[in-house]
Amino acid sequence: MRDIAARLGVSSVTISKALNDKEGVSDELKQKIKEVAEEMGYRFNTLAKSMKEGQAYNIGVIIPERFTGEIQSFYLKFYQHIARVLDQHQYSGILHILSSEDEDQNVLPRIYYDKKVDGLLILGQISNDYINLLNRIEIPIVYIDFYNEDAEADTVITDNFYGVYEMTNHLIKNGHKEIGFVGNIYSTSSIQDRYLGFYKSLLEHKLPLNQAYIINDRDDRGKYIDLELPEKLPTAFVCNCDQIAYNLINKLNSLGYRVPEDCSVVGFDNDIYAQIAEPKLTTVEVDIEEMSRTAVKLIISKLKSKQKKWEQVSVKGKIVYRNSVMQLTESQGK
Amino acid sequence: MRDIAARLGVSSVTISKALNDKEGVSDELKQKIKEVAEEMGYRFNTLAKSMKEGQAYNIGVIIPERFTGEIQSFYLKFYQHIARVLDQHQYSGILHILSSEDEDQNVLPRIYYDKKVDGLLILGQISNDYINLLNRIEIPIVYIDFYNEDAEADTVITDNFYGVYEMTNHLIKNGHKEIGFVGNIYSTSSIQDRYLGFYKSLLEHKLPLNQAYIINDRDDRGKYIDLELPEKLPTAFVCNCDQIAYNLINKLNSLGYRVPEDCSVVGFDNDIYAQIAEPKLTTVEVDIEEMSRTAVKLIISKLKSKQKKWEQVSVKGKIVYRNSVMQLTESQGK
DNA sequence: CTGAAAGCGCTTACAG
DNA sequence: CTGAAAGCGCTTACAG
Numbered sequence: 001m002r003d004i005a006a007r008l009g010v011s012s013v014t015i016s017k018a019l020n021d022k023e024g025v026s027d028e029l030k031q032k033i034k035e036v037a038e039e040m041g042y043r044f045n046t047l048a049k050s051m052k053e054g055q056a057y058n059i060g061v062i063i064p065e066r067f068t069g070e071i072q073s074f075y076l077k078f079y080q081h082i083a084r085v086l087d088q089h090q091y092s093g094i095l096h097i098l099s100s101e102d103e104d105q106n107v108l109p110r111i112y113y114d115k116k117v118d119g120l121l122i123l124g125q126i127s128n129d130y131i132n133l134l135n136r137i138e139i140p141i142v143y144i145d146f147y148n149e150d151a152e153a154d155t156v157i158t159d160n161f162y163g164v165y166e167m168t169n170h171l172i173k174n175g176h177k178e179i180g181f182v183g184n185i186y187s188t189s190s191i192q193d194r195y196l197g198f199y200k201s202l203l204e205h206k207l208p209l210n211q212a213y214i215i216n217d218r219d220d221r222g223k224y225i226d227l228e229l230p231e232k233l234p235t236a237f238v239c240n241c242d243q244i245a246y247n248l249i250n251k252l253n254s255l256g257y258r259v260p261e262d263c264s265v266v267g268f269d270n271d272i273y274a275q276i277a278e279p280k281l282t283t284v285e286v287d288i289e290e291m292s293r294t295a296v297k298l299i300i301s302k303l304k305s306k307q308k309k310w311e312q313v314s315v316k317g318k319i320v321y322r323n324s325v326m327q328l329t330e331s332q333g334k
Numbered sequence: 335m336r337d338i339a340a341r342l343g344v345s346s347v348t349i350s351k352a353l354n355d356k357e358g359v360s361d362e363l364k365q366k367i368k369e370v371a372e373e374m375g376y377r378f379n380t381l382a383k384s385m386k387e388g389q390a391y392n393i394g395v396i397i398p399e400r401f402t403g404e405i406q407s408f409y410l411k412f413y414q415h416i417a418r419v420l421d422q423h424q425y426s427g428i429l430h431i432l433s434s435e436d437e438d439q440n441v442l443p444r445i446y447y448d449k450k451v452d453g454l455l456i457l458g459q460i461s462n463d464y465i466n467l468l469n470r471i472e473i474p475i476v477y478i479d480f481y482n483e484d485a486e487a488d489t490v491i492t493d494n495f496y497g498v499y500e501m502t503n504h505l506i507k508n509g510h511k512e513i514g515f516v517g518n519i520y521s522t523s524s525i526q527d528r529y530l531g532f533y534k535s536l537l538e539h540k541l542p543l544n545q546a547y548i549i550n551d552r553d554d555r556g557k558y559i560d561l562e563l564p565e566k567l568p569t570a571f572v573c574n575c576d577q578i579a580y581n582l583i584n585k586l587n588s589l590g591y592r593v594p595e596d597c598s599v600v601g602f603d604n605d606i607y608a609q610i611a612e613p614k615l616t617t618v619e620v621d622i623e624e625m626s627r628t629a630v631k632l633i634i635s636k637l638k639s640k641q642k643k644w645e646q647v648s649v650k651g652k653i654v655y656r657n658s659v660m661q662l663t664e665s666q667g668k
Numbered sequence: 669c670t671g672a673a674a675g676c677g678c679t680t681a682c683a684g
Numbered sequence: 685c686t687g688a689a690a691g692c693g694c695t696t697a698c699a700g
Contacts, residue, residue, distance in 0.1 A: 001677065011687045016679060026685060047385045048677035052692050056381060059425050059633060060451035061416055062443065063409045064432045066556060067458040075397045076410050080431050082395055091393050092445050095429045097414050098398045109394065111426050117394035124401040222400060276610070299393060335693065345671045350695060360669060382693035386676050 004036055019044065046114040058094075058116070074271045074286075075123050078144070081292040082121060089300055091118075098126070106133050119299045125188050140302035142295045145286075146189055147312060154298040155312045156291050160193035160268075161200075163284040163317045167266055168201030168238055170282075170319060175328030176236040176264065180213030182227065182248055183240030187218055191240045194268060198238050210234070217244045227251050233263050235328060242267035242274040245281050245324070260326035270320050279323035286317045338370050353378065380448040392428075392450070408605045409457050412478070415626040416455060423634055425452075432460070440467050453633045459522050474636035476629045479620075480523055481646060488632040489646045490625050494527035494602075495534070497618040497651045501600055502535035502572055504616075504653060509662030510570040510598065514547030516561065516582055517574030521552055525574045528602060532572050544568070551578045561585050567597050569662060576601035576608040579615050579658070594660035604654050613657035620651045 001019075005012040010029070017025045018033040025033075050056050083093035094117055096109045106129055111117050119139050125146035132150065134141055141153040148155075171179055179202070185195045202209055212230045217240065219225055227248060239245035245267030249259050259265050259279060267274055270285035294313050302308060335353075339346040344363070351359045352367040359367075384390050417427035428451055430443045440463055445451050453473050459480040466484065468475055475487040482489075505513055515532050517525045536543055546564045551574065553559055561582060573579035579601030583593050593599050593613060601608055604619035628647050636642060 012678080013680095013687055014685090016677095017686090020679090022679095024685060029685085045385070045677055047381055047390060048692090049679075050692095051379070051381045051385050051694085052677085052679055054692075055637070056450055056452050057425050058428050058445075058451045059420055059453050059455060059630075060428050060430055060443065060445045061413055061455045061457060062430050062432050062460075063413065063457045064437060064460055065434050067407065067409045073401065073410075075401045076407075079395055079397065079429075083429075083431065086393055087444060090444075091391050092428060092448070092450055094392050094394050094426060095413075095417075096394055096396050097417065098396050100399050103398060109396065110421060111392075111394045114426070116390055116426055117392045118390050119393050121393060121395045123395060123397045126396075126398055296393075303389070346694080347671055347696095348669090350693095351670090354695090358669060363669085379693055382676090383695075384676095385678090386693085386695055388676075 001042070004033065004040060004042060007036060007040075008033065043113055043115055046116060057114070074269055075145075077271075078123055078288050078292070081288050082123075082296065085292045085296045089296060091296075091300070103127060103130055106130060108133065108137070112137065112139070118303055121295055121299060125190070140299055140306070142299045142302075144291065144295050148189065152310065154295075154302070154310050156295045156298065157190070157312070157314045158286045158291065159314045159316045160190050161197040163197065163268065163319075164194040164238060164240075165197035165201050167268075167282075167284055167319055168198045169205075171236045171238070171264065171266065171325065172201065172205050172207070174264075174325060176234075177207055178210065178213070178234035178236075179207070180210075180215060180230075180234040180237045181240070182215045182217050182237055182244050184216050184218045184220075185214070187220065187222065194238075194240050213237075217247075229255070233257070236264035236266070236325070239265060239267050242269045242271050242277070242281055242283055245283070246273040246277045249277055249279075249324075260324050264325040266325060274320070274322070277324065281324045282322045283320055284317045285320045287315050291315045335376070338367065338374060338376060341370060341374075342367065377447055377449055380450060391448070408603055409479075411605075412457055412622050412626070415622050416457075416630065419626045419630045423630060425630075425634070437461060437464055440464060442467065442471070446471065446473070452637055455629055455633060459524070474633055474640070476633045476636075478625065478629050482523065486644065488629075488636070488644050490629045490632065491524070491646070491648050492620045492625065493648045493650045494524050495531040497531065497602065497653075498528040498572060499531035499535050501602075501616075501618055501653055502532045503539075505570045505572070505598065505600065505659065506535065506539050506541070508598075508659055510568075511541055512544065512547070512568035512570075513541070514544070514549060514564075514568040514571045515574070516549045516551050516571055516578050518550050518552045518554075519548070521554065521556065528572075528574050547571075551581075563589070567591070570598035570600070570659070573599060573601050576603045576605050576611070576615055576617055579617070580607040580611045583611055583658075594658050598659040600659060608654070608656070611658065616656045616659045617654055618651045619654045621649050625649045 001012045001015050005015050014025055015033055018030040046057055079095055086093045094111055096111055103126060120141045122143045131148050135152045143151055143153055143155045145157060147157055181195055181198050183191045185192055199209060213234045215227055217227060237248060239248055245265050249265055252259055252263055257263055267281045267283035270283045274281040274283045335346045335349050339349050348359055349367055352364040380391055413429055420427045428445055430445055437460060454475045456477045465482050469486045477485055477487055477489045479491055481491055515529055519526055519529045533543060547568045549561055551558060551561060571582060573582055579599050583599055586593055586597055591597055601615045601617040604617045608615040608617045
């Protein structure tokens with residue numbers, strides 16, 4: 001505000017009035033001030049206003065833990081862990097659900113413009129354009145659960161590659177030789193890595209990669225599409241996530257197949273879909289706790305010293321064994 | 335801080351040092367200062383510190399909307415609406431999940447102590463002790479989706495009574511004469527009101543209230559228990575929420591009954607359980623949008639003028655018709 | 669060990 | 685229409 005005032009040769013009082021559309025400033029000057037503010041990339045400091053007025057312009061919304069329930073989206077659950085870790089470091093988490101419009105139109109959340117936050121944790125893949133936008137802002141950022149080459153920030157991901165690699169090994173150990181993969185392998189980096197882990201396992205066991213067994217599950221926007229199954233089924237499917245595994249089981253059931261008797265199915269995430277699926281899914285559990293700790297540690301260290309280089313940390317998950325995998329005898333495996 | 339300084343005849347610098355455990359203050363004085371601060375109910379103003387340091391001690395966590403998914407808890411979905419309305423009023427929402435321990439031990443969230451919020455929206459029923467605790471704090475509070483006689487604050491609830499009343503009327507219109515209710519009627523005020531709406535409908539239609547058809551669904555802590563069904567089933571069940579309706583359907587299926595052919599089932603909330611139930615549930619949809627607007631309006635008006643009396647607003651929902659209700663012919667209804 | 673002074677970025681009340 | 689002064693509640697650097 002001072003800078004703008006200096007530049008225009010007026011007082012900061014006038015700037016304040018102009019920016020708040022209060023009276024006492026000529027329309028001309030107001031206009032000019034707004035332009036310069038915009039040009040200089042001025043961000044209003046709500047904190048100063050808040051302090052002056054004794055108002056934080058924040059409203060706490062409290063939800064008792066038990067009402068957040070078993071059923072909830074993976075990322076919201078993730079948020080709860082992050083908030084807890086943040087709290088241990090004397091920070092508060094402010095959750096912002098980025099609307100699709102804001103993402104498409106590259107608008108940053110108000111909490112950024114209002115200087116209400118010191119840093120940003122991005123949970124889940126966002127568009128490249130948006131990442132470019134984020135590259136241009138000055139507060140530290142940590143991307144969680146996906147990575148992007150162009151992102152100039154730290155990244156914490158789950159070890160997708162080894163997770164699925166080990167899961168596929170597990171299937172092979174159980175006698176499966178014809179194994180499919182469900183997921184749009186061009187969609188997100190996570191899915192791609194999971195697919196590659198799957199592929200590595202096949203390679204190591206000298207099993208063929210059958211293109212007919214690679215099933216697409218979503219369009220390029222991430223919207224789920226109907227699964228198109230091949231005439232002849234493999235003996236097992238590796239799904240890129242639990243929700244798709246859940247959908248696949250329903251699809252198989254509707255076609256008259258039983259899981260795991262006719263076809264085994266495994267997932268990834270160990271989220272609510274792994275629980276409500278019938279049979280319950282053998283899946284890979286992401287270590288949310290550890291990922292949260294890592295992400296918070298990274299962003300706080302960036303807050304302390306801006307200098308550090310960006311890191312990419314991948315956190316190992318572990319397989320949760322349940323009932324969706326059938327052990328095949330020699331003849332079935334053929 | 336000034337007050338403490340005045341009271342102890344020392345400077346505010348000393349207070350600052352003592353409270354932050356910095357050196358330059360005798361242990362004795364430190365101790366004394368902390369005691370007095372505690373006694374005077376001093377709350378540190380993070381905002382001032384933040385402003386001085388240029389740090390907000392807040393970290394934004396951004397989740398793209400599409401990842402919050404279809405599946406999520408009712409209250410989390412509610413939060414998203416509230417956050418949006420808050421944003422329209424230039425406020426930010428800070429979500430705090432109140433842990434069961436904190437609730438039991440009556441500890442207020444840090445965002446309150448740190449003066450990070452101007453007011454509190456409480457989403458979902460909390461213990462009476464906690465309400466008493468909240469009665470004692472000075473920032474405005476609005477309770478959402480439940481009410482409590484002792485709460486000294488505004489309340490926004492959904493019209494539970496009329497919702498279930500109309501739903502029960504709907505069943506009766508479809509020929510049902512023996513209707514049960516599922517829910518612990520001593521548990522929450524919402525369930526109680528829903529039960530009373532159900533009862534009113536029976537009364538108006540001169541149908542008997544059969545105690546054997548009132549099924550308990552949870553213990554006093556709100557934990558779900560196994561549903562104990564009567565020997566002879568009614569032709570329809572009104573459930574106090576969709577999740578219980580979902581559970582009931584599973585229970586009925588496992589006992590060999592079909593829904594709605596053998597027994598109709600209706601819910602309340604129109605949440606994810608209404609969608610994943612098979613058949614999909616006829617249920618009452620809560621007007622989250624309107625409730626959010628009302629709650630935000632109430633709390634902001636309280637922020638502007640502390641004087642106003644407390645209001646209790648109930649917002650009407652509407653019935654969503656799906657496939658879980660069977661129209662009975664005369665003979666079946668008997 | 670203790671405190672007076674200055675300043676963080678804004679706004680309000682008042683004077684010109 | 686414009687601006688100088690004071691103050692919001694804290695902390696830091698410095699002096700005693």
